[in-house]
Amino acid sequence: MEEQDIQDMLDSLDMQFARGKIDQPTYSELKQKWQEKLRAFKKDPVAVSGGVYAPPASAPTPPKAEELKCPACFTPTDLTQDLSKPIECPGCGRAYMLRQSQDDAQMLKQGLKTWIEQTIASSGAGGSNSIDMNARRFIFKKDLYPALKRDIDRQLEMLEDAPEAPLFPLSVMPAFRDYRPNPQLVAIGQGNNQEIKSLSSRVSAQEVQDFAAVEADRQQLKALQFRITTLIYYANIARFLENAEAHSYQLVRHNVQALQKECSTYAQEVADPSHRSYLLALDARISGALLLLDVLMPTLEQGRSFAPEAARAQLDRALAQYAKAAQQAAASTYNPLYAVPLQQGIQKDMLLAQVFYEIIKCYEVVLRTSQVEFGAFYYHLIHYTRALVTIQSPDQMLGLVQSIGRLLAARSGDVPVPVIVDWNWLDAAIQANRRKPAFGAAETTGTVVRHFHPYWVATLNYAEKQGIIFKSGTGREALILVDATSVETPVIGYLLANDPVLPVISTGIHNYNLLDKQYMALPALLSRDMAEQTMKQYTSQRAAELGATIVKMIDLIYLPVAFVSYAGKNQTREILLGRLNFVNQNLRNALMQTHQFLQQYGA
Amino acid sequence: MSGFFKKVGIGLDHDELYSRAFEKGVLLKNFGAAADIFEKAAKKFTENGNPAMAAQATANSLLYRYLATGDVNAAASLLQILPGLPQIEAIGSQTEMMPTLPLAAELDCRLVEAAIAGAQDNIIRSRDLHRVARDKFQAIMRNPLITYGSRPDPDGHNDKADMRFFYHSGMLGFYEAMVKKESDPSAASDDLAEASRSFKMCNDQKWQPHVAKLLTDWRTSRTCWICHRDMQGFELHYSMCHADVKPYVKEILQKAKEDINTIDRDNQQIAVCTPCGSMITFKAEAEADKVRQELNTRINEMMSVIQTLNNRVSHLERIAHHH
Numbered sequence: 001m002e003e004q005d006i007q008d009m010l011d012s013l014d015m016q017f018a019r020g021k022i023d024q025p026t027y028s029e030l031k032q033k034w035q036e037k038l039r040a041f042k043k044d045p046v047a048v049s050g051g052v053y054a055p056p057a058s059a060p061t062p063p064k065a066e067e068l069k070c071p072a073c074f075t076p077t078d079l080t081q082d083l084s085k086p087i088e089c090p091g092c093g094r095a096y097m098l099r100q101s102q103d104d105a106q107m108l109k110q111g112l113k114t115w116i117e118q119t120i121a122s123s124g125a126g127g128s129n130s131i132d133m134n135a136r137r138f139i140f141k142k143d144l145y146p147a148l149k150r151d152i153d154r155q156l157e158m159l160e161d162a163p164e165a166p167l168f169p170l171s172v173m174p175a176f177r178d179y180r181p182n183p184q185l186v187a188i189g190q191g192n193n194q195e196i197k198s199l200s201s202r203v204s205a206q207e208v209q210d211f212a213a214v215e216a217d218r219q220q221l222k223a224l225q226f227r228i229t230t231l232i233y234y235a236n237i238a239r240f241l242e243n244a245e246a247h248s249y250q251l252v253r254h255n256v257q258a259l260q261k262e263c264s265t266y267a268q269e270v271a272d273p274s275h276r277s278y279l280l281a282l283d284a285r286i287s288g289a290l291l292l293l294d295v296l297m298p299t300l301e302q303g304r305s306f307a308p309e310a311a312r313a314q315l316d317r318a319l320a321q322y323a324k325a326a327q328q329a330a331a332s333t334y335n336p337l338y339a340v341p342l343q344q345g346i347q348k349d350m351l352l353a354q355v356f357y358e359i360i361k362c363y364e365v366v367l368r369t370s371q372v373e374f375g376a377f378y379y380h381l382i383h384y385t386r387a388l389v390t391i392q393s394p395d396q397m398l399g400l401v402q403s404i405g406r407l408l409a410a411r412s413g414d415v416p417v418p419v420i421v422d423w424n425w426l427d428a429a430i431q432a433n434r435r436k437p438a439f440g441a442a443e444t445t446g447t448v449v450r451h452f453h454p455y456w457v458a459t460l461n462y463a464e465k466q467g468i469i470f471k472s473g474t475g476r477e478a479l480i481l482v483d484a485t486s487v488e489t490p491v492i493g494y495l496l497a498n499d500p501v502l503p504v505i506s507t508g509i510h511n512y513n514l515l516d517k518q519y520m521a522l523p524a525l526l527s528r529d530m531a532e533q534t535m536k537q538y539t540s541q542r543a544a545e546l547g548a549t550i551v552k553m554i555d556l557i558y559l560p561v562a563f564v565s566y567a568g569k570n571q572t573r574e575i576l577l578g579r580l581n582f583v584n585q586n587l588r589n590a591l592m593q594t595h596q597f598l599q600q601y602g603a
Numbered sequence: 604m605s606g607f608f609k610k611v612g613i614g615l616d617h618d619e620l621y622s623r624a625f626e627k628g629v630l631l632k633n634f635g636a637a638a639d640i641f642e643k644a645a646k647k648f649t650e651n652g653n654p655a656m657a658a659q660a661t662a663n664s665l666l667y668r669y670l671a672t673g674d675v676n677a678a679a680s681l682l683q684i685l686p687g688l689p690q691i692e693a694i695g696s697q698t699e700m701m702p703t704l705p706l707a708a709e710l711d712c713r714l715v716e717a718a719i720a721g722a723q724d725n726i727i728r729s730r731d732l733h734r735v736a737r738d739k740f741q742a743i744m745r746n747p748l749i750t751y752g753s754r755p756d757p758d759g760h761n762d763k764a765d766m767r768f769f770y771h772s773g774m775l776g777f778y779e780a781m782v783k784k785e786s787d788p789s790a791a792s793d794d795l796a797e798a799s800r801s802f803k804m805c806n807d808q809k810w811q812p813h814v815a816k817l818l819t820d821w822r823t824s825r826t827c828w829i830c831h832r833d834m835q836g837f838e839l840h841y842s843m844c845h846a847d848v849k850p851y852v853k854e855i856l857q858k859a860k861e862d863i864n865t866i867d868r869d870n871q872q873i874a875v876c877t878p879c880g881s882m883i884t885f886k887a888e889a890e891a892d893k894v895r896q897e898l899n900t901r902i903n904e905m906m907s908v909i910q911t912l913n914n915r916v917s918h919l920e921r922i923a924h925h926h
Contacts, residue, residue: 157800336768337800472623474626474630475625475697
């Protein structure tokens, strides 16, 4: 701490007292402490980092102002607040009194004193009143640092995957296992952090720093300090991720900002280029998160009205920043045990940002025809997606929101989609499916409801087999399609080289059109990756028929499908007829939910 | 007739053989047949003075041989040929090409993995080979895996190169711990912690719980009931031995401010370090041996007396029978 910092602190205390933010006793107590510190500094500015070590006095000294921290999460106390009233922690949001913080600091100080005495005593230097520099270095190297490092390593060994979790919550995402933070980290964020607090107080204690007599030792200490301090911020964020409480973005932002401050400061001091590359990637990621939080806060937390274009522009900036971070993390040569969790965390943040981006895009389309509050739309959209399908992965969530966006845009005349708008086959299909019993009247056709149905389509390279005895295969190209609404039991089929429908679909892939508003259209409930996986699984199970296969995804295509009801003598039945002979027959819920959603927002 | 010969693969030229390898092997997923036909095609290409195609056919032959059989020699030979070829057909395709550099890097890793499979009883060698494998996978961490789809590794990490990196990293930590456990349980448990993190990263269901259990055990310290020394590593440097542990013992320990964890009243056990425990075992064995030897001598003496008596009885029986 520089002299100017102490002077600033004194000025700040004067201002608070003048404004009535702190009472007389608190003011006097804090001012006295800081003045003593200033005097000590003026007397011997190097006393802290050099000189003779003075062991702590037997009577406990009152805690220094810079040691005041939230007793719950250990975030430093914001000294600009009115300290005579309950202090709201900017890290965890809990309120505490100054006295609680002082008591906590006092308790930690006692623990620290005992630990130092024990550690130094074990080195045989316990009884001396003054320890020269060489002895201090020796004690640091032999006892203090190894003990501290061991304790911190052990405490953090299962927590250092913290960057793997996202840096912010998004309520639209159900609690996917991979997106949930380490439970031990959450526990620390929830207050089960006594050990972390005590390690933090040890590693940052002046008494310990006094032993780090040379720069190399100080660097080692800083590395430990960085690990433990950042963990406190990660733990606070983890708590909010696990329990996405309302009004938490502000607090998340504070922790992310504090994390960045630690990260960028420490990156300046790190000599190892691979470690620095990691820190810079982390710093870039945090910048992306801050840009994103600046959109999430006003839109989701404060309920402010906003221009979707502006929000999208900000999200674009955030995503560009994340792309930069991803590139930096991928290029980092740091230990993969640290670099890979960071890469994964960046990908998760990006996916969440993309989901939000797609939601804003949907809102942008909707806003043109109906004046609706973003909050109401957001929650309606969440409700709609959850009613459609049990979402199994974040990737599926993104795919679904993207698909809803494409659907809305295609219906509102914005962006065309690959679609086949040919209903000529339908009458024949209705007739062909009509049951005609041997005795009695044939079924009559009741309601016919047409809609556009999504299918994932991919090229399928397979071997066309010839010969019975001397079998051989010729490489052919075909199409494989999976009904994009069939999640539980995939409805899938292929159109081989000689299939008459193949040219129709092949042409349809390149036939971009808007979706006619008079017909309903369903979003894809199956994500692109899920569809690809399903197709590959399907073809590998049919190796005897198809030989070696290669599947390459093309896109989503909309095909005409009709819901037809037939009335017989005693009963009625309903069936879905499609351009392809494989259609998901279990669509009642999806059709109903989509009908309601489109009625409200689909113009 | 010539059509029939062609159908059975007789009288084909190099190009026809090369195509046939795809039609009869690759596209039908019969990789063994593909390897055989590529080999024939390679010979024909060589005979016809086309070394480039001969190399490509040989490479395919070795690749499909390896995929069909897992023959490491085929992979090693392929690795020798690949630097001379910029690209070959992608696995399972006749038309798509793939660069050979990533394939060579992956095969290099697979050769190390084959060596690991042959070194399982040798801790030091296993550790060193896992280190090599880890470093080699680190270099190709971002590459998609090429051969693992057709020839998966039994360890189950066949989807991504980074998963293989973490698997080998975990195994390295495990073997490193095994090397250190006798001399430094603390350092060994740090290696296990590292291994545990790696196994967690690749979601290894077999090793992760095993290493986690060892880590918990080896991190535990107890004071030996007999020698009063602190020993780290449950079932490594100390164990819990059955004993009669009354409440009074606990009281004594509490009064003396000694480590109360040295006893386990619930299970009636006390902590005994390996030297003390083994000393008792060896001493018990030695004493038992001594007693056994003494008894053996006496038993032998008695057996000899019994034998003498038996002989006398038999003799008397014989005399009685004659009379």
